[in-house]
Amino acid sequence: MSGAPSVLDAAFAALADPTRREILSILAQGDATVSELAAPFSMSLPAVSKHLKVLEVSGLISRSRNAQFRPCHLERAALDDVADWVDEHRRVWDERLDKLDEHLKNLQRREEGADGN
Template sequence: MPLTEERLNATFTALADPTRRAIVGRLARGDATVNELAAPFAMTLPGISKHLKVLERCGLISRSRHAQFRPCHLERAALDAALEWIEEHRRVWDKRFDKLDAHLRDIQTDQRGGR
């Protein structure tokens, strides 16, 4: 999965589901097996398995294997990518208001200086 648009699509799609957000929340506190992750939810295991695949496809989690277990691990980098997108656009937004402020100061200065 490249770092492109595609990936942002997949990451935000993954975060759009409350079950998957809860799974991410759980994994932030430490790795866990599929059954552990499934426990809190009123959902069949295949359902959880699908959600995990979605999270894996966008790079939000990775899975290793340990005997019959496939412990899931949160990948912080993918979370950062989504964060980065939002922050960038907030910066653009903020810059706009900085300019506006500057403009208002200019007007003020003109009024004091001129006339």
């Protein structure tokens, strides 16, 4: 998995922008053209195209050619990779926090026991 960190870096960088997250939400409903994706935003088509380029380079979307249209498509597998990374790190931190919680409870019980003597 040598290329994975750079893929994840690109995906997280793309997801850092609220406009790009909204574009992904729209694409979760189905493929859309640049014009359709631009409609909810008060920005130019070139500005939306720049966001789409970032999403495409990150692997989160792909674009195909259908006559004169280039519909955008959400690449769910790329989002699954991001979700898997988050889930794995959440699991690790949950385990660490559970151990810390248990340790603090043990310390508290010891202190309560020492105060009782």
